[in-house]
Amino acid sequence: MDQDLLYEAYRRMSRIRQFEETTKGLLLNGELYGAFHTSTGQEASIVGSCLALEESDYMVGTHRSHGHPIGKNANIRGLMAELMGRKDGVNQGKGGSMHLSDFSVGSLGETSIVGSGLPVATGAGLGSKMQQNGKVTLCFFGDGASNEGTFHESLNIASIWDLPVVYLCENNGYGELTEWRKVVASDSIAGRAVAYNMPGEIVDGQDFVAVYEAVTRAVQRARAGEGPSLVETRTYRYENHAVGLLNESYREASEIADWRENKDPLNLFRARAGELGLDTSILDTIDAEIAAEVESAVEYGRQSPEPDPEESFTHVFTEPVEIRR
Numbered sequence: 557m558d559q560d561l562l563y564e565a566y567r568r569m570s571r572i573r574q575f576e577e578t579t580k581g582l583l584l585n586g587e588l589y590g591a592f593h594t595s596t597g598q599e600a601s602i603v604g605s606c607l608a609l610e611e612s613d614y615m616v617g618t619h620r621s622h623g624h625p626i627g628k629n630a631n632i633r634g635l636m637a638e639l640m641g642r643k644d645g646v647n648q649g650k651g652g653s654m655h656l657s658d659f660s661v662g663s664l665g666e667t668s669i670v671g672s673g674l675p676v677a678t679g680a681g682l683g684s685k686m687q688q689n690g691k692v693t694l695c696f697f698g699d700g701a702s703n704e705g706t707f708h709e710s711l712n713i714a715s716i717w718d719l720p721v722v723y724l725c726e727n728n729g730y731g732e733l734t735e736w737r738k739v740v741a742s743d744s745i746a747g748r749a750v751a752y753n754m755p756g757e758i759v760d761g762q763d764f765v766a767v768y769e770a771v772t773r774a775v776q777r778a779r780a781g782e783g784p785s786l787v788e789t790r791t792y793r794y795e796n797h798a799v800g801l802l803n804e805s806y807r808e809a810s811e812i813a814d815w816r817e818n819k820d821p822l823n824l825f826r827a828r829a830g831e832l833g834l835d836t837s838i839l840d841t842i843d844a845e846i847a848a849e850v851e852s853a854v855e856y857g858r859q860s861p862e863p864d865p866e867e868s869f870t871h872v873f874t875e876p877v878e879i880r881r
């Protein structure tokens with residue numbers, strides 16, 4: 557594989573890891589507040605998927621979406637300021653953790669309504685097809701969201717219309733406190749693709765290369781006008797459903813430790829560095845550069861002013877559009 561791509565993959569995975577760990581620290585010391593759903597543990601799934609896209613392609617996230625725009629190469633200064641509710645945030649401080657969007661990198665946004673991104677991504681796919689702009693949309697959603705009607709309706713219509721969408725299920729084992737196997741009637745989520753006449757593939761979500769290759773195949777198919785695909789990454793979230801929630805009785809501490817110690821996406825990437833032709837000292841340098849970048853993003857957020865109260869309603873409601881008959 558291309559060396560520049562692999563170093564960039566590590567850079568983005570490290571950026572997600574360090575951004576999220578810093579965010580967690582800021583929450584626990586009271587500088588940030590609210591429900592924050594972090595992506596630590598899921599970095600290879602995010603970055604392997606996003607790097608299979610062109611920069612001009614679209615991406616739609618979920619409620620667990622700090623990592624997704626970072627995977628799509630968003631500037632973390634605007635993201636951090638947004639989490640802090642500041643004026644220089646990427647959505648002027650009004651989006652916060654669960655309503656981030658960054659159109660500058662094709663991140664069409666996320667909301668806290670589980671499954672709500674699927675129709676948005678499907679609509680973006682329809683728009684691309686009608687405009688013939690050649691863009692592919694990558695749609696992230698969780699194992700829990702795959703039980704929502706929006707999942708089934710979206711895949712059905714996208715298949716009928718051959719829309720250029722890649723549906724990427726991050727199967728992290730749980731929807732809140734519920735293990736996925738207890739609520740998903742099929743053996744896998746990828747298997748549901750059969751019902752919608754599209755390819756469905758399960759991939760090791762901790763392996764950057766495996767995710768990148770699977771999503772690249774799906775992106776090529778979409779770009780060639782052959783229609784959507786469903787990819788299910790088997791991954792794991794290290795933190796509780798949201799940082800600060802106390803009930804973790806639904807999973808064993810040994811399970812979390814096993815994923816952290818034996819299936820960590822950054823460690824697995826480093827373990828393969830020799831085989832991939834990478835220099836681990838460069839990976840160390842990348843980690844140090846990202847640490848400085850995250851620190852500077854926190855300072856940027858802290859120094860950014862609070863939004864003016866007069867701006868409360870701008871960018872919140874749209875101006876009514878005149879309907880011509």
Ligand SMILES: Cc1ncc(C[n+]2csc(CCOP(=O)(O)OP(=O)(O)O)c2C)c(N)n1
Nearest residue numbers: 620668669670698699700701728730731732
């Ligand atoms: C429509 C809807 N139902 C329920 C919830 C409450 N809720 C928030 S996150 C979540 C679990 C989502 O699980 P999954 O799709 O697997 O995503 P993950 O959190 O694991 O990334 C639920 C049930 C919600 N926000 N919206």
Ligand SMILES: [Mg+2]
Nearest residue numbers: 698699730731
């Ligand atoms: Mg889940």
